[in-house]
Amino acid sequence: MTEDINALRRRLTAFATARNWEPFHTPKNLAAALSVEASELLEIFQWLTPEQSAAVMADSDTAHRVRDEVADVLAYLLQFCDSLAIDLLSALSAKIDRNEHRFPVPEADSNT
Amino acid sequence: MTEDINALRRRLTAFATARNWEPFHTPKNLAAALSVEASELLEIFQWLTPEQSAAVMADSDTAHRVRDEVADVLAYLLQFCDSLAIDLLSALSAKIDRNEHRFPVPEADSNT
Amino acid sequence: MTEDINALRRRLTAFATARNWEPFHTPKNLAAALSVEASELLEIFQWLTPEQSAAVMADSDTAHRVRDEVADVLAYLLQFCDSLAIDLLSALSAKIDRNEHRFPVPEADSNT
Amino acid sequence: MTEDINALRRRLTAFATARNWEPFHTPKNLAAALSVEASELLEIFQWLTPEQSAAVMADSDTAHRVRDEVADVLAYLLQFCDSLAIDLLSALSAKIDRNEHRFPVPEADSNT
Numbered sequence: 001m002t003e004d005i006n007a008l009r010r011r012l013t014a015f016a017t018a019r020n021w022e023p024f025h026t027p028k029n030l031a032a033a034l035s036v037e038a039s040e041l042l043e044i045f046q047w048l049t050p051e052q053s054a055a056v057m058a059d060s061d062t063a064h065r066v067r068d069e070v071a072d073v074l075a076y077l078l079q080f081c082d083s084l085a086i087d088l089l090s091a092l093s094a095k096i097d098r099n100e101h102r103f104p105v106p107e108a109d110s111n112t
Numbered sequence: 113m114t115e116d117i118n119a120l121r122r123r124l125t126a127f128a129t130a131r132n133w134e135p136f137h138t139p140k141n142l143a144a145a146l147s148v149e150a151s152e153l154l155e156i157f158q159w160l161t162p163e164q165s166a167a168v169m170a171d172s173d174t175a176h177r178v179r180d181e182v183a184d185v186l187a188y189l190l191q192f193c194d195s196l197a198i199d200l201l202s203a204l205s206a207k208i209d210r211n212e213h214r215f216p217v218p219e220a221d222s223n224t
Numbered sequence: 225m226t227e228d229i230n231a232l233r234r235r236l237t238a239f240a241t242a243r244n245w246e247p248f249h250t251p252k253n254l255a256a257a258l259s260v261e262a263s264e265l266l267e268i269f270q271w272l273t274p275e276q277s278a279a280v281m282a283d284s285d286t287a288h289r290v291r292d293e294v295a296d297v298l299a300y301l302l303q304f305c306d307s308l309a310i311d312l313l314s315a316l317s318a319k320i321d322r323n324e325h326r327f328p329v330p331e332a333d334s335n336t
Numbered sequence: 337m338t339e340d341i342n343a344l345r346r347r348l349t350a351f352a353t354a355r356n357w358e359p360f361h362t363p364k365n366l367a368a369a370l371s372v373e374a375s376e377l378l379e380i381f382q383w384l385t386p387e388q389s390a391a392v393m394a395d396s397d398t399a400h401r402v403r404d405e406v407a408d409v410l411a412y413l414l415q416f417c418d419s420l421a422i423d424l425l426s427a428l429s430a431k432i433d434r435n436e437h438r439f440p441v442p443e444a445d446s447n448t
Binding site: 032035039049050 | 256259263273274
């Protein structure tokens with residue numbers, strides 16, 4: 001069974017602490033690293049058509065690379081939130097609530 | 113109690129489906145949107161010193177903006193993974209395993 | 225007549241000096257700002273099809289926004305190069321030379 | 337003598353045409369590639385202090401890498417502008433004009 005997100009966050013914190021990387025992990029540096037990793041994910045797709053982009057997991061090397069980059073993005077996102085004591089899942093839950101008000105669902109056609 | 117990450121992922125999928133946004137949600141477009149949101153988070157920090165970056169949550173407007181941007185990053189990351197059937201938490205767990213081999217912990221001083 | 229790129233670089237330097245912005249303009253901060261502006265340009269295109277992306281200048285508001293973002297990217301690129309005494313045009317000229325060796329032109333069909 | 341920016345732009349166009357890369361060079365793809373290259377530049381700086389970031393050119397390998405990345409950023413910026421017939425230098429000149437109105441120079445102290 002996969003670890004839950006809090007267990008992963010704790011492993012990341014222990015990993016950085018054991019290697020004395022914490023002085024580098026300012027919120028500013030982690031935000032930069034997060035954006036760099038998100039760009040590495042985008043790089044895989046930059047020259048692909050929309051159709052090719054939907055088929056990237058069919059090639060095992062590319063699939064590995066995609067999984068590796070999404071892992072890096074989540075790793076830095078969790079470490080960023082840790083550095084500022086932000087509850088990531090609560091932040092997303094609140095944001096979805098706001099978006100449900102901001103973008104109401106278009107009404108269905110009343111004749112059908 | 114906060115929803116878990118799978119419940120949030122399902123809410124995001126339902127949200128996009130109800131608004132007919134799925135045709136826009138190709139893996140390529142979602143990777144671009146993810147990187148744009150990560151940059152919006154970085155923008156908050158771009159002119160700050162390391163010390164100022166550690167204190168951003170003390171201002172309630174900035175704190176709101178930071179939580180809003182981390183929520184957007186996670187939202188697009190979850191939707192990206194959904195579009196390619198990637199198990200995000202397993203991907204991170206596997207990546208931490210690899211990094212533990214790649215970056216061994218420096219040995220403690222043998223005299224202590 | 226438009227100013228040449230060195231005249232623009234000098235205007236940017238004078239602009240920052242007059243406003244006492246130079247302490248903020250470390251190479252690291254300027255690299256972050258450059259990447260943020262590049263993402264703001266990408267944001268205009270993130271949900272567009274390739275065909276729609278080729279037609280963005282037909283709408284005058286979008287055209288203005290695109291020109292504004294490319295200007296911001298060049299502004300930060302010039303200020304970044306200024307902060308490290310890099311000759312930007314020489315760097316590009318040298319890179320094109322290297323790429324011409326790295327990616328040879330495919331030979332034309334010998335029958336024609 | 338270094339080529340001017342228009343000569344470099346023409347070399348980039350000829351380079352892409354000779355290799356049949358033009359079908360990939362939609363404005364959307366070039367905007368994505370530009371943002372990826374800007375992130376590769378930022379990556380060099382992500383863990384550095386402001387002081388370390390000002391000294392990167394002292395190491396010849398890092399200096400080469402920095403010049404390589406600024407060249408890539410300018411290359412994609414020029415190709416992006418080419419794809420939409422944008423005059424890059426005019427766009428920057430107009431932006432500086434607007435910024436001079438938007439951010440007036442603080443008045444000097446009248447007693448001195």
